[in-house]
Amino acid sequence: MMFLIVSSIFWCIVTLDDDALNEFDVKISINNVPKNVTFISDVPSIIHVNVRDKVSSLISNGILKKPTIQLDFDKYADRGVFRLSKSELDASLRSIFGNSAQIASASRDSIRLNYTTYPGKRVKVIVDANFTPSLGNTISSQIIAPESITLYSEASILDTIKVVRTEKIVRRNISDDTEFQVKIIPIKGVKMIPDKVSIKATVEPLVLKKTVVEITPKNVPADENLMIFPNKSEVSYFVPMSKFNDPIGDIILQVDYNTIRPNDSKIKVKVSSFPSDYINVKATTDSVEFTIVKIATK
DSSP states (O other): OOHHHHHHHHHHHHHHSSSEEEEEEEEEEEEEETOOOEEEEEEEOEEEEEEEHHHHIIIIIIIIIIOOEEEEEHHEEETTEEEEOHHHHHHHHHHHOTTOEEEESOSSSEEEEEEOOOOOEEEEOOEEEEEOOOEEEEEEEEESSSEEEESSSSSHHHHTTEEEOOOEEEEEEEEEEEEEEEEEEOTTOOOSSSSSSEEEEEEEEEEEEEEEEEEEEEEOOOEEEEESSSSSEEEEEEEEEEGTTSSSOOOOOEEEGGGGTTTEEEEEEEEEETTTEEEEEEOOOEEEEEEEEEOOOO
16 A cells, blocks of 8 residues: 555656646736727637646646736737737746746737727617517517617717617517517627617507598599598407507598599598508498589689
C-alpha cells in the first residue's frame, strides 16, 4: 500500500511537469465604460482559447480560477471604435496564463467594436404578421409589446430611419390566444434595444347577429326618383362574442342607378359599408324591383 501511495505521488509530480494542450473560455470584461456610450457592435462575452503549457501552470492559471481579460475602455477606445489588435489581445491572454504559455489558437484574433455617444432615437415598430384563425373564430386583437424601440447609431444614420419592421410571421388555424416572439429586421450599423417584440393574438368565437337595414339608391339623376320595392332587407353577420351586445354599427345597403340596363325589372343590392369587426356581412335580399319616376320641373 505504501508503495502504491509513493508511486501515485511520483506519477502526479512527473505529470504536472509535462506539457499539455487545453481549451479555456476566457471571459471579456470592459471596464470604466462612460454612461453615454452604447456599443453598436455585439460585445463578445468569451473567447475560446487553446493553450499549451505545463500541466501545473494550466491548472493554476486556467482551471483553479476563471480566466478573465480586464480591458479599460479609455485605453482602447478612439472616435467611435473600441479596438484591440492581435498583438494586444495575445499579450492580454499571455498575462492571464503566464509567459511560458503558448496560445495555440483563439476563436478571434482581435477585437473591434463600434460605439456611439449619440442619444438613442425612439421609433415605432411595424409588424409584418399574417394570422388566420380557425373556423368559427376571429382574431379580435393583436397586442404588440413594445410598440416602439430605441435605436443607437450615428446621427446621420438615425435621421434617415422613421420606423422599423419585423420579420414576416405567418400562423394559420389559430384557435386559442397565442403569443409570439418576432425579430426586428436588423439595420447595418444600428443597435436596436430590444431587437425583438412580442405579439399576442387574442382569439374569440364568432356569433351570428341579424338586423334590418334600409336600402338607399345612389347615382340617381336630379330629375328622376328611383323607387325600390322592398326598400329594406334583413342583414346577417358575425361578430366576436365580446361585442354581441354592442349597439349595431352602420351597415349601408345600396342600389346603383348606373347599373340599370334596358328591360331590367330588378336591381342588385350591394353591401357598401359595414364596421371593420363585422364578418361575412350578407343581405337576405339580393335584388329588388324598381320604378323610375320623372320629377316634373317648373
